[in-house]
Structures are given as C-alpha cells and as structure tokens.
Amino acid sequence: MKEYSIKIICLSLLLFFAGACSNDFPIDEDGLLITDREECYVSNFDLLHTDGQTIRVGNAYVDTLAQVAIAYVRFGAPLTTLWPRISLCEDAKLTPKIPSYNGWTDFSGSKMVIDFVEGDWSSGSATNQLSERIVANPSSFPSSAKRYTVISGNRKIKKEYTFLIVERPLQ
C-alpha cells in the first residue's frame, strides 16, 4: 500500500513539471510576451528637460476615448529637446519606440496655441474645463503634433494617440 502511494506521488509530480514547461504565451518580434490582455491606452505622459527634471506642471490630462494626451508645461520651457515618458496599460507597447539611449525628441510641433478664458488655470495648474475644451475641438490640434500608437497586450488592438503641449501663462 505504502509503495503504491509513493509511485502515484512521483508520477503526478512528473506530470506537473511537464505541464509547467509548456509555452502558453508566444513572444513577439521585440522579445515581449503576447498575452490575452485587450486594454490599450496611455495612462500618463511626462516630458523631461536636458537637466533631467520634468517641465510639466500639475498632472497630465489623458482622454482615452478621444485618444489625446495633454502635458501642461511651465512658461519658457524649451520644447526642442525633450525626453518623453509615456506610461501604458499592462503588457501594451508603444510604436514608434522611445529610444533608451539618446531619446531626445523635438516636441515643438505639439505645442497648442489656445486663448485662455476665466477658470482655465487654478494656482498654476490647468483645470478640467481647459482640458475638455481642447479635446472637444480636434480640428484645432496642430497638424505636426507628435503621434504614438499604443499596441495592446494581445497585439490585436492598435490606438493612435495625439500628444499635445500647452504652455501655461507666466507664473
């Protein structure tokens, strides 16, 4: 009886290991796992200056329905050499890629020129009123605005986001 149970345990362990070794998820051309996640969105957007410090003021505004991300930056921040930081949902990837070496990018084409009205700014940060007004009028987006495409974890869904920069008035 005792010998019999040991044999069963050994056999089941062997099966268990064999099962663990099988590949459930394939790997894409970048060596990343292709999973079954269908989420596909940008969760945050930040811009770093040559000194490694952020030029953003307040939070970034991301509208996942309109596929627009807006960074509000301080007055006078140079836009020609910025290192973008774009956060994505789990397992998603970005194209074109942001290089890990020398990722300086010219974002001057993304700068929105917009007339501010009362209530757009509150203690140096943009309000939702301003963000919603910008997103509601896609025809006012600069044509040279930077665009990046998010690809979902299952690599089947692709969404192109427009990245905009709004310079705050002098504080």
Added chain:
Amino acid sequence: MKLKIRYFVVLTLACLGVMSCDQDIVLMGDPVTKLTNDCIKRSLPIAPNLVGQEIEFAYAMALPKELGKLASAQVVASIPGASGTYFDPNSYHTNASGQDIPVLVAAESQTSGTATSIQFTADTCAATLRYYYIIPEEARGKEVSFTFSAKASNGQSVEYKMGPYKISTMHMTRNLSLTPDEQCYISFRNNAEAAVIYSKSQLAADPSLASQVDIVYGYHTNADLSHAFYAAGSPEAYRPNVVFPSGFSNATKMIQEYGLRDRQLSDLQYSHFIDDLDFQAVNMDRSIHHALLLKEEAGVWVETADGAYRAFVFVNKAAATGMTVSVKRYKM
C-alpha cells in the same frame, strides 16, 4: 585493544611535533640592509590637475638604525612648480582615531628652479614627508614628472620616479558673484580667467565690451523664470525687463544640467570631475539660447557663439540677491 590505539595516537602526535620543530625560521622577504624609499600620489588619481591647484605626494624613506640616519630629501620636477611648492617638514603618522599626527623632523624646504630640497634636523632613520607641487602656468596642457631622492648619513642614496601626470588645458575660476542689477554680464573670452563678470557701469563706460559678453544674467520673482541666463536669440517673452546691452549679439549655446556636481567647482564636495575630455565630447546639438529656473547645484554647458570656447557654469549659491557661480572653461 583500546590502550594500544591510544598509545599509537600519542606516538604519532609526538612524531609530528618533532618534525614541525625541525625547520628554521625564514624571513618573508630579504632583510633591509640599505636606504630604501617609496612614494604615493595623495591627490585623487581621477581628479584633473588644474593650473594653480596642487598635486600632493607622500614620500617615505628609511634605513636600518645601525647604518645611520636620514640626511636630506629632494624632488626634481620636470617643470618648476609655482610659488607655494614645498616639502612639509613634518613626518606624519596616524593615531588610533585615524588622525594624522605631525612630528617635526626637518628644516623648512628650499625651492630653487625645478628642485625642492629639505635637510633633516631630527635624528631619525625613517620619515614620510609630504610634497606639494603647485601647478604652474607653463605646465598647462603638458605633462609633469617627478624624481624623488633621499640621502642618508652613511652616504647611501635612493631615487624614485613618479609620473608623468597630464596637466589639464582648461581654466577654472571659482566663486564669481552675479547680481541682477549690476554684475550681470559674463564673458568666457579672457585669456587668464575661465570667466569674467562685467558690470553695467563698466559697459556704460566702454560700450565696446559688449562684444566680449557671452551671457546676460537675470533674476525674476516669477516661479517659471527665477534665475536665468540669456544670450542673443533668446525669445523676448522669456526675459521681461532684461535689457541686452547695445551691440550684444553673441548667440551663445547653452544646455541646462542638474546634479552634475564637479568636486573642484563645488568646493570639495561630491566626487564628480569635469575634465578636458568632457568639453570635447559634450554634444551641443541640444543647445538653446537661454536657461531658465537655475538653482543651487544646477549647471549649464556653454559654447560661445564663435565656437572658440566651451565652459561649464556651476551654481554654488542662488538667492534673491543674486548667484555665486564657478566656471571651468576649455579652449577648443
């Protein structure tokens, strides 16, 4: 049976003991029978050797007591040191709490030309002397090497060569004070100094100085501007109330940095160093013509409009009354 085993063990141990006692005591190295010496460079090996700064060495010499005592020591540098080059007449040892304790062993050192020599006054057969070489202007961009030598009372002498050491080409000027209303024009074109500050009244007296100015400093209470550097070509919207002197047209290139804390610029804090090579290697493609929001420990890479000079300006202090900056400059 048991007794036999015990007897055997005791016998073996005794044999082993006799065997191990058989060998004579042997010294690890040869006994010292003459005057010997050694030398180390105490200045950090990675630190650039700048003109006007010192290179520090510790030179050790000793001979067996029964052979005599130390008589004199000498250093010959390949390029004569600037004034202030000397041998410290003290020999140092380190006490239990890690502090250097000086013991006076020699008379004041004498420097003439390339040679610095010192005569021992104490009856000693071992000493470590510190030698401070002040890098002269003649050595800029060249290599310097040193020959240390010592003599003992029995006539023996020894020699130790150090180097060559590369002397940096760059200039360094520390603790320049900038004020927004008066001392606000920076020039990197002086032959002797890394940077020179011109005042508004100097420019009013001699308007031709405007061509020497590379950067105009301004300060605003606005959170977005604060301490700022401007060159010709910076947007007017970003420099309210900052008036450029007439004839100022140098579109100086600037790249803002933060946390690049050079040890020599920051008064011996931190352990980064900016050397000649960094000025050659820095990529000025990312440059613009203004730098806003400068704060303490921030810095700016600068290239003059004609490309003749590159500099790094480090902010030591930033207050509402102005800034204190230190500059390293390299002639391209």
